[in-house]
Amino acid sequence: MSITNADIPRVGPGTPGGEWLRRYWMAVGAIDELYDIPQAVKVLGEELVLFRDGEGRIGLIGEHCAHRGASLEYGDIENAGIRCPYHGWLFDVNGKCLEQPSEVNGKSFCAKVRHVSYPVRELGGLIFAYMGPDQDNPPPLPNYSPLIDHGGIRQIEPTRHFDYNWFNFYENSADPVHVWILHGTSAYGDQTWGDRFFSADDPPSFEPVETPYGMKIVMSKPAVDGDGIVVDEMSLGFPSILQVGDTEFVHGKEDPQKLVNKGSDFEHFMFLTPNDDDNFMMFTVDYYTGPDDNFFQHLKEMRKREIPEDDRKPYDKRPLMPFRGNVRAEDIVTQGTQKLLGERREHLGTSDRGVIMLRKMVRNAISDTADGKEPKAMVLEENAEGLVKLDSFVGVRPNI
Numbered sequence: 001m002s003i004t005n006a007d008i009p010r011v012g013p014g015t016p017g018g019e020w021l022r023r024y025w026m027a028v029g030a031i032d033e034l035y036d037i038p039q040a041v042k043v044l045g046e047e048l049v050l051f052r053d054g055e056g057r058i059g060l061i062g063e064h065c066a067h068r069g070a071s072l073e074y075g076d077i078e079n080a081g082i083r084c085p086y087h088g089w090l091f092d093v094n095g096k097c098l099e100q101p102s103e104v105n106g107k108s109f110c111a112k113v114r115h116v117s118y119p120v121r122e123l124g125g126l127i128f129a130y131m132g133p134d135q136d137n138p139p140p141l142p143n144y145s146p147l148i149d150h151g152g153i154r155q156i157e158p159t160r161h162f163d164y165n166w167f168n169f170y171e172n173s174a175d176p177v178h179v180w181i182l183h184g185t186s187a188y189g190d191q192t193w194g195d196r197f198f199s200a201d202d203p204p205s206f207e208p209v210e211t212p213y214g215m216k217i218v219m220s221k222p223a224v225d226g227d228g229i230v231v232d233e234m235s236l237g238f239p240s241i242l243q244v245g246d247t248e249f250v251h252g253k254e255d256p257q258k259l260v261n262k263g264s265d266f267e268h269f270m271f272l273t274p275n276d277d278d279n280f281m282m283f284t285v286d287y288y289t290g291p292d293d294n295f296f297q298h299l300k301e302m303r304k305r306e307i308p309e310d311d312r313k314p315y316d317k318r319p320l321m322p323f324r325g326n327v328r329a330e331d332i333v334t335q336g337t338q339k340l341l342g343e344r345r346e347h348l349g350t351s352d353r354g355v356i357m358l359r360k361m362v363r364n365a366i367s368d369t370a371d372g373k374e375p376k377a378m379v380l381e382e383n384a385e386g387l388v389k390l391d392s393f394v395g396v397r398p399n400i
């Protein structure tokens, strides 16, 4: 099937891009944010409700009741499942109808009703769902390294919500140039790792490299003392995971000399899940294996200082102002104002080679899905410790 860039941002059921994403487990919620009430969540254009029944089982089923469509977001949780407030139909976590209180032949009618439901799994504090074609036999959920305990400490940030297309965020990680231009006066230009490595006057060189899990951008620069090459990588795991290797140094402000001596002790995964074509949510997981027991507190304090300076002129009513000085706000202003891929006019240059390569790989994966083949990275290799890593190396490599 011939796939164009315009297919990439479309995520709904039946779209080629949506069918591709449905081949993977997608993060749909965080355990700490799932309370004893139902939680409406839109995933890949489908309105769903996430809940934990009275027995502790987690379910992800259609938001609108199979009877006459009232929202189960307002349903009552019971031991056996969730009960619609309108006429009391009861559904279990698998979408099976258990009761229809006003039907005389409730049992047989109930048996005919099959409400939408998707398999879910819990891993390290996140909830993943599989919305693909083979519900009874989904691929294995990868043991993503920061979600598996291996001698460090974990932090899951509150879920973030964005009101633009997911791919704008994703492909931004294949575009390292923006780091020293857009972020050149925020965390990346602060006399520590940022200035040393990402200086706009002397930026690193970079190359996109295909990997088994997707691709990575390898940025590099000769070490100051001329001994070795300093490398900083950003990884893009298929279909929608990002890993940045240098958070410990850029935002945690660890001593850059430690990086040169030892490399990073930090993993920073971002799981992107499209709600629909115009919204996505992001689950961020950090895993730290270094010596500082209070590292996350330390990181939080450093991030708090990255507040945009409000130097707006009195007549400046631009809605996203102020933004300069905070990496996350800078990304939102630029990615959030791009139109959908395929609906914008672009002029790509040599510095867009990472983005060009990523789009091609994604088009191929979508096309493989449409042709009935297994798309890239649907099943991932574990390392000797049983972990699925996205490498994102940060440190010094010897001169080649």
Ligand code: FES
Pocket: 065, 066, 067, 068, 069, 070, 084, 085, 086, 087, 088, 089
């Ligand atoms: S609409 Fe849910 S029971 Fe009638």
Ligand SMILES: [Fe+2]
Pocket: 172, 178, 179, 183, 327, 331
């Ligand atoms: Fe950015």
